[in-house]
Amino acid sequence: MYGNAYIDPNEKFSSEEETPELLAAFQARIDAGDKIEPQDWMPAMYRKQLIRMIEQHAHSEIIGSLPEGTWITRAPGFRRKLALMAKVQDEVGHAQLLYSAAETLGKSREDMMNDLITGKSKYSNIFNYPALTWADSAVIAWLVDAGAIVNQLANSKGSYGPYCRALERICYEESFHLKYGHDNVVHLATGTKKQREMVQAAMTRWWTPLMHFFGPSDKASVHSDTLMRWKVKMASNDAMRQQFMDMYIPKIWDLGLTLPDPLLKKNTETGLWDYTEPDWEEFKRVINGDGPCNAERLAVRRMAEENGRWVARAINNEEAEHVRPFA
Amino acid sequence: MNNIDALKELLYKMADDQLIIGHRNSEWNGLGPILEEDIAFSSMAQDKMGQSEHLYNLLNQLGEADADTVAFTRNAPQFHCSHLVELPIGGYDFSLIRHFLFDFAEYLRFEALKTSAYQPLAQVAKKFFGEVKYHTMHANTWVYQLGHGNEESNGKMQESLNFAWDYALGMFEPGPAEEMLINENIFIGEEALQAKWLEVVIPLLEKSNLVIPEKSSWAPIYGGRTGNHTAHLQPLLSEMTEVYSIDPSADW
Numbered sequence: 001m002y003g004n005a006y007i008d009p010n011e012k013f014s015s016e017e018e019t020p021e022l023l024a025a026f027q028a029r030i031d032a033g034d035k036i037e038p039q040d041w042m043p044a045m046y047r048k049q050l051i052r053m054i055e056q057h058a059h060s061e062i063i064g065s066l067p068e069g070t071w072i073t074r075a076p077g078f079r080r081k082l083a084l085m086a087k088v089q090d091e092v093g094h095a096q097l098l099y100s101a102a103e104t105l106g107k108s109r110e111d112m113m114n115d116l117i118t119g120k121s122k123y124s125n126i127f128n129y130p131a132l133t134w135a136d137s138a139v140i141a142w143l144v145d146a147g148a149i150v151n152q153l154a155n156s157k158g159s160y161g162p163y164c165r166a167l168e169r170i171c172y173e174e175s176f177h178l179k180y181g182h183d184n185v186v187h188l189a190t191g192t193k194k195q196r197e198m199v200q201a202a203m204t205r206w207w208t209p210l211m212h213f214f215g216p217s218d219k220a221s222v223h224s225d226t227l228m229r230w231k232v233k234m235a236s237n238d239a240m241r242q243q244f245m246d247m248y249i250p251k252i253w254d255l256g257l258t259l260p261d262p263l264l265k266k267n268t269e270t271g272l273w274d275y276t277e278p279d280w281e282e283f284k285r286v287i288n289g290d291g292p293c294n295a296e297r298l299a300v301r302r303m304a305e306e307n308g309r310w311v312a313r314a315i316n317n318e319e320a321e322h323v324r325p326f327a
Numbered sequence: 328m329n330n331i332d333a334l335k336e337l338l339y340k341m342a343d344d345q346l347i348i349g350h351r352n353s354e355w356n357g358l359g360p361i362l363e364e365d366i367a368f369s370s371m372a373q374d375k376m377g378q379s380e381h382l383y384n385l386l387n388q389l390g391e392a393d394a395d396t397v398a399f400t401r402n403a404p405q406f407h408c409s410h411l412v413e414l415p416i417g418g419y420d421f422s423l424i425r426h427f428l429f430d431f432a433e434y435l436r437f438e439a440l441k442t443s444a445y446q447p448l449a450q451v452a453k454k455f456f457g458e459v460k461y462h463t464m465h466a467n468t469w470v471y472q473l474g475h476g477n478e479e480s481n482g483k484m485q486e487s488l489n490f491a492w493d494y495a496l497g498m499f500e501p502g503p504a505e506e507m508l509i510n511e512n513i514f515i516g517e518e519a520l521q522a523k524w525l526e527v528v529i530p531l532l533e534k535s536n537l538v539i540p541e542k543s544s545w546a547p548i549y550g551g552r553t554g555n556h557t558a559h560l561q562p563l564l565s566e567m568t569e570v571y572s573i574d575p576s577a578d579w
């Protein structure tokens with residue numbers, strides 16, 4: 001659900017003018033490792049799925065800045081405060097980069113914003129959970145960003161040029177976020193009794209949302225096969241989840257923290273992690289709007305949009321002497 | 328009061344102003360009127376925070392506690408910030424006008440301090456001068472743009488300017504031992520600074536289609552420098568220290 005956008009199985013997948021010749025030539029470019037650029041011919045479904053994916057990713061960045069953002073004013077000490085501010089600023093910058101990448105496919109930022117605040121388009125489910133304590137913000141910075149990196153690194157090898165380039169820059173910045181988050185969690189996990197309790201509680205709270213993060217197992221379908229061949233979808237949800245578990249569960253355990261799943265262990269035969277399936281009904285419920293923070297997140301975004309409209313009206317005023325925004 | 332105390336007083340008011348306005352501007356995170364402004368406000372807030380930390384470090388060298396302790400354990404009456412920076416963020420129009428009025432004052436203060444006889448402060452002033460100059464350019468570009476934008480934006484900016492003006496004059500509340508700093512060429516003094524500030528901001532505001540409040544009505548709002556604050560400061564500090572105070576001796 002971060003980069004791998006939802007695929008509607010009933011959607012019309014191709015159109016008349018998409019002749020077998022055109023499609024074959026398109027596929028050949030992708031197979032040869034070419035990047036598709038905005039002015040190039042592309043199947044309608046390729047365009048549509050990419051818009052959906054990049055837009056949802058952009059929304060995830062901007063909504064994702066909210067739960068951590070609420071801790072900026074409460075961060076303990078200059079070092080953490082400055083690092084968290086820089087991190088959250090980066091996330092808003094990621095949204096900006098991604099909206100620009102999506103715009104190259106023909107949907108305006110304004111339309112995307114409207115679809116976000118009216119609830120028409122989605123964003124990563126994980127941001128519908130609250131960051132209750134400072135330790136939650138630390139766990140988010142470490143592990144949600146770690147999950148995002150797994151997903152974004154895979155997608156950066158995709159076929160659409162502008163998205164890949166945006167992702168390369170984003171991944172570079174995300175690696176600092178992860179370092180900040182890890183350092184923060186380490187300090188709490190090796191700190192005073194209160195700090196340790198705080199971070200353990202946060203880890204327990206965030207485990208299910210983290211398991212949900214990559215989405216349910218993909219169902220095999222013609223759609224998802226085609227999207228894989230077009231290098232729109234780069235890895236299965238399960239493969240990314242396994243990669244994440246492989247990289248981070250040992251690190252979590254090393255810190256003396258526990259995870260709320262008694263079945264969790266690396267299976268020596270399959271080389272994969274065994275785990276209890278998280279509650280996918282909850283996942284569906286939350287993604288469809290009924291999570292602890294959905295309403296609040298959208299309300300904040302809507303308020304920001306509405307409060308800011310007068311600024312947009314003033315700078316778009318044709319009559320006004322024109323000055324380029326400085327920053 | 329000896330001149331070390333006078334110097335400390337100067338450093339405290341500068342550092343506290345920057346910490347508190349940095350805090351206020353960071354509240355814009357995720358709420359900016361457009362993404363670009365969200366990012367710009369955050370970036371400038373980080374600069375302010377960083378500058379305040381530096382100034383607290385200078386105080387530390389003069390025998391005060393370390394920066395985190397000073398910033399995260401004092402209560403409102405121990406703060407030296409001006410009322411202007413304490414006020415809630417309000418609408419973007421108010422935050423922008425405050426940013427304009429405050430940053431030009433800060434810019435001129437740093438400019439004057441570049442030649443301060445107190446070397447550590449002169450060095451900090453040189454170091455941060457460029458950052459603050461950028462902030463004033465940002466502020467001026469936006470005030471100009473919204474002053475000229477349309478009737479609605481001009482009206483909002485004018486209203487906020489009217490509201491903020493006396494608070495802004497309050498930034499220049501004279502300190503009790505300023506003579507000492509002036510005589511030793513450490514600082515030019517608040518009165519001289521205010522004169523420079525008026526010379527710079529009045530023409531810029533007028534170019535932005537805004538009207539300066541009638542001079543006869545000016546009534547600077549003082550008190551912040553002596554620990555008498557608005558009701559907005561203590562809640563801000565309680566929020567800021569919420570996590571730190573769980574265990575001030577812990578390593579966060």
Ligand SMILES: [Fe+2]
Pocket residue numbers: 061090091094170174
């Ligand atoms: Fe990001």
Ligand SMILES: [Fe+2]
Pocket residue numbers: 061064091144145148
């Ligand atoms: Fe993120």
Ligand SMILES: [Fe+2]
Pocket residue numbers: 091145173174177
């Ligand atoms: Fe991040």
